[in-house]
Amino acid sequence: MKYGIITADQELYTKRLIYFLKFNFHKPDCVIQVTNSFFHRIKRNLNLRAVVSILKAQTSERVSSSAKPSTDHLARYLESLGITIPDISLVQACKNEGIPLFTTNDLHSGKTCELLRRSELDLLINAGGGIFKSCIIDTVRIGILNAHMGLLPDMRGMNVLEWSIFYERKLGVTVHIIDRGIDTGDILSFKPISIEKGDSISDLRDKTGIANFELFSEVLIDFKTDSLTRRKQSPEMGLQYFVMHPRLRSCVERKLRDMSADKSSIPIN
Amino acid sequence: MRPFLHKFRILFTRIRPAVILRLILHPSLFKVTARHIFGIPLKIAGNKDHLESAMEWLSLSQEITGTGGSAASFGFESGWALPYPETSGYIISTFLRYSSFVNDPGYLERAIRMGDWEIEIQLPSGAVRGGSGINDYPIVFNTGMVILGWADLYKTTNDKRYLDAAVKASDWLCSISDNDGKWARYTYNGIPHAYHSRVAWALFVMADLTSSDLYRETALRNIRWILSLASDNGWIDLMGFSQDELPLTHTIAYTLRGLLESSHYLEGDLKQQVRGLVISNSERIFLKYEKRKRHPNASPEYLAGRFNAKWQSAASFSCLTGNAQIAIIWLKVYRINSDARLLNAALKILDQLKEVQDISSSNRGIRGGIPGSFPIWGDYMPWSYPNWATKFFADALILQEELMKPLEQR
Secondary structure (H helix, E strand, O other), rough: OOEEEOOOOOOHHHHHHHHHHHHHHOOOOOOEOOOOOHHHHHOOOOOOOHHHOOOHHEEEEEEEHHOOOOOOOOHHHHHHHOOOOOOOHHHHHHHHHOOEEEEEOOOOOOOHHHHHHHHHHEEEEOOOOOOOHHHHHOOOEEEEEEOOOOOOOOOOEEOOHHHHHHOOOOEEEEEOOOOOOOOOOOOOEEOOOOOOOOOHHHHHHHHHHHHHHHHHHHHHHHHHHHOOOEEEEHHHHHHEEOOOOOOHHHHHHHHHHHHOOOHHOOOOO | HHHHHHHHHHHHHHOHHHHHHHHHHOHHHHHHEEEHOOOOOOOOOOOOHHHHHHHHHHHHHHOOOOOOOOOOOEEEEEEEEEOOHHHHHHHHHHHHHHHHHOOHHHHHHHHHHHHHHHHHHOOOOOEEEEOOOOOOOHHHHHHHHHHHHHHHHHHHHOOOHHHHHHHHHHHHHHOOOOOOOOOEEEEEEEOOOHHHHHHHHHHHHHHHHOOHHHHHHHHHHHHHHOOOOOOOOEEEOOOHHHOOOOOEEHHHHHHHHHHHHHHHHOHOOOHHHHHHHHHHHHHOOOOOOOOOHHHHHOOOOOOOOOEEEOOOOOOOHHHHHHHHHHHHHHHHHHHHHOOOOHHHHHHHHHHHOOOOOOOOOOOOOOOOOOOOOOOOOOOOOOOEEEEHHHHHHHHHHHHHHHHHHHHHHH
């Protein structure tokens, strides 16, 4: 089975994923990096309101990524397995590991589709590659795997970790096949995550990273051994959620603080 | 680049010499126009500041007329307009709500002055006058809107004068209602409208206050007539001001709000049917809004100002009045079904309104007001700040605060 990883602006995460999968004997056959440069995005959306909105989104991304979890759970997890992530670029890491790396600045360009078609991949793991159109989806034989930060089919869309806390639903990661809808493709596996004392949203996000890695590895084994079950979902089985407004997010943060301060009162899981 | 050029093209077709002159003479107006050309949002302050500023604008719109009624709008071309009986009617309710929200009796006095003015100018038939200023023709919709204000005033003050005026107005509405439930005479543009659901709502309120079967039956017939206009996809015919233009979100929201408020007075299957229609349509608009973005993490774009019968966005401008009304519907539906996605969308769309509400402008006609459209030269109330846009914005902020309180206290 031939599989690749596709990513955009997620260097560290992708690097960690490569080394983790290699550790578990699933070295990827190629990596595709979408370099959606800031300039490229601005050029595509030449409209000041859109620019302001993109700047805001960039800032909020930066703020949320700078709101570091109290512990880098993923790094600690990799360390505990004896996996060392060298402090080098993704390009260098791929070179060192002998993995072909392809870069493109437009995910849906004819060039990217052609590249994927030529690669004849059975599977593609999405490591933050973006939203895929059918021209990309159709180039991979089995499909594109995505790790979604919530329970499917109930919680689709954006910020589902926060929405799950808001609604006191089960927290965890679902790996599914990407189809033309938003998080509506076949469900492959779900791994719950638990809230521990003192956990913040950033901590939980970080913990979902561990669940992502483990799930990807398990699903790859299942694919190789032909023991995977795909559970179909229909669009009406769940709701699509969208980016949470900062005011609701504050409510969620407060709720999580209360819940994780006294672990015994956690109603989730 | 294309939307930007399109915006410019529309601006040049809309701008009139009088507006150009005013833009040159008044830097505050020029600043607003420049911000709308380049899409530069204003900095958002706390809800309290935005609400206070909106209420101050509404108060000024009342003071400026010297009558008790609120000026219909502040326009770039001609400044403050004449007092508008229709919208003053429902601004009474906003003043009352705000008065109790911040515990300020000054706004109760304002509501009373407005209600008294409405009584002074009520037509002998009991109807409310059409248009802004003092006109001799009655209009059904305007009558319903003032009844809502009088009814709220009566509930607050227990002063029977308001009830009597509202009864007279309700009797007139019942006397001209068609057998099938619609109002076809004394209507805006001379056609029946689905947004007369708000008139039905006013009659339900009056039926509740007076135990009148006639009011209730007339309102029920109208609601049934509106339901008969609904298609399988939830679209309701005749939601617009006229038959040859697509409805604005302003009148779509009018229709849905009237149905939603009326549903509180209904029972059984009819109640479920009306609520189901409102909830499914508000979800349709919510999805349209949330999916209109350039980046998955970015804020949504402005909601289109018009929709077609397939619920497709059908305008390049946004009707800000309609956006505030839609926010109210989302908030009210959230209160019914606890779908916090609607609350979330309401918070976002209200933030967009705050981004165009200049709370520090040196021009008192602009400070605190909400323009009719974005950009300001958009189809709906171009180059002006209608009092009903600010009214619905203030209503939405009060409701938002009420709904957020339990979540933030939990």
